[in-house]
Amino acid sequence: MSGGSEQARKTAEGLEYLTGFGNEHSSEAVPGALPIGRNSPQRSPLGLYAEQLSGSAFTEPRSHNRRSWLYRIRPSAAHPRFTLAADNGALRSAPFTEAPADPNRLRWNPLPDPAPGTDFLAGLWTLGGNGDATQRSGMAIHLYSANASMTDRVFSDSDGELLIVPERGGLLLRTEFGLLSARPGEMALIPRGVRFRVELQDETARGYVCENYGRPFELPDLGPIGANGLAAARDFRAPVAAYEDGERPTEVVNKFCGNLWTATYDHSPLDVVAWHGTHVPYVYDLHSFNVLGSISYDHPDPSIFTVLTSPSDTAGLAGVDFVVFAPRWLVGEDTFRPPYFHRNVMSEYMGLIEGAYDAKAEGFVPGGGSLHNMMSAHGPDRETFDRASAAELKPQKIDDGLAFMFETRWPITATAQAAGADHLQSGYDDVWQGLQRHFRA
Incomplete structure (x- = not known):
């Protein structure tokens, strides 16, 4: 199947729900x-080739093993x-060493x-990051701005998985596994090594994009919260199988150890007819x-707003946390309700999808x-502090904004292009000026 944009949208909207986050899931575009x-019988059905895609070491514990047939x-x-x-x-x-x-x-x-x-x-457009892509540690923060669909080319990232957060305009993601539709207010994750093409729906x-070099994102443990709360496994949607059987040149771009590599195939590599895996x-x-x-x-x-976490080798210090302020x-x-003033051992990049941040x-x-x-040191600006300190503390619904945060245990080094960008605000520190002394001995 290829082309047919309207049909593609309908297929993407018919996504199957994961039976459990990280559990086995399957889909087929053609019955049988x-x-x-058997995972790999002597002859696969319909003359297809069986191929395993491994996103983790073969010997990882079953609960962390990521692979698909x-x-x-x-x-x-x-x-x-x-x-x-x-x-x-x-x-x-x-590694980020430009600045x-x-x-x-x-x-x-x-x-x-x-x-x-x-x-x-x-x-x-890369803002910055940390770690080392060749050592599978750390992360990168990218932004994207586009006005055209990818045509006759696909992309894959061998360095890490891509967590995509649309802010303006919907995306139709044609992946090896099928179709995904992601609109503002949603997030999409493309695992390491999976090939995909992005078509614009507007x-x-x-x-925003978080490129996670480390361990794959997973749901955080709930601990004393118990069995329910935060992001529910049943709300994560997997694609319905859909394939391209096109005999035309297709550029395949692969990000490998920090560089882009390219090859031109004589067919589309998005030709998976069926799959199952994690x-x-x-x-x-x-x-x-x-x-x-x-x-x-x-x-x-x-931390109570964590959607996904990429654990590190130190308990309690994530390689990356993805946090949403929904x-x-x-x-x-008797409480100061906005986020308090604080200094944090974790580094925080915050973005805004819609509305305003409290x-x-x-x-x-x-x-x-x-x-x-x-x-x-950071926290509410002067105007927010003054307003919140004197506000009537009646129940208040925060429903006019949707913000998120990429939080990481390592410092984030900005790229030279980000440090010198015209759209870098020169007066950001000014928002905390005028916070007056109120102390009385």
Whole structure:
């Protein structure tokens, strides 16, 4: 199946729900394409090739093992030689050494509109990150701005998985596993090594991307919360199998150890007819997040808003946390309700998908973002502090904004292009000026 944009949209909207986050899932575009009882029989059904895609080491514990069996028209091994792309554009990769890590608080306006004909891959712009892609540790923060669909080319990332957060315009993601539709207010995850193409559902698209070099994202443990709350496994949607059987040149771009490599196939590699496994793309509606919070006093720590986490080798210090500040009620009594002033060992990049953020009065807009590196002091601006300190503490619904955070245990080093960008706000520190002394001995 190929083309047929309207049919593609309908297929994407018919996504299957994961039976449990990280559990086995399956789909077939043609009845009988999935073998019964064997992963790799002597002859696969319908003349297909059986191929295993591994997203983890073979010997990982069962609960962490990520792999999928793909039944495809041609095996992935049948491809021409890859060559180094002439230019990575504005895409950068760890280690980030272009500029020193900056302890100052930084904030950017949205990316400027791109040149006509810019697709998702060409529109990727790296803000910064940490770690080392070759050592599978750390993360990178990218933004994207596009006004054209990817045509006759696909992309895959060998360095990490891609967590995509649309802010403007819907995306139709054609993956090896089938179709995913992600609109603003949702997030999509493309696992390491999975090939995909991005088609725009609107005239323009803009958003955020977290490239996770480390362990795959998983649901956080609930601990004392118990069995329910936060993001529910049943709300994550996997694609319905859909394949392309096209005999036309297709450029395949692979990000490998920080560089883009390219090869031109004589067919589309999105030719998987059926699949089953645990290394699977998915979409999640951020409005489905079951927010838990204080119903007596105090503002809860942002950890309570964690959707997904990439654990590190140190318990309690994630390689990356993905946090969402979804609509919620504030009912705490005798409490300063906005986020409190703090310094944090974790580094925080925050973005805004829609509306306004309750800790900032102005300057923080959808498509923009702020970076508060480890131990940099931050919190509500002066206007928010003054207003919240005198507000009547009646129950209040926060439903006019949707913000998120990429939080990481390591400092985030901005790229040279981000540190010198025209859309970097020069007066961000001013929002805390005028916080007056109120102390009386």
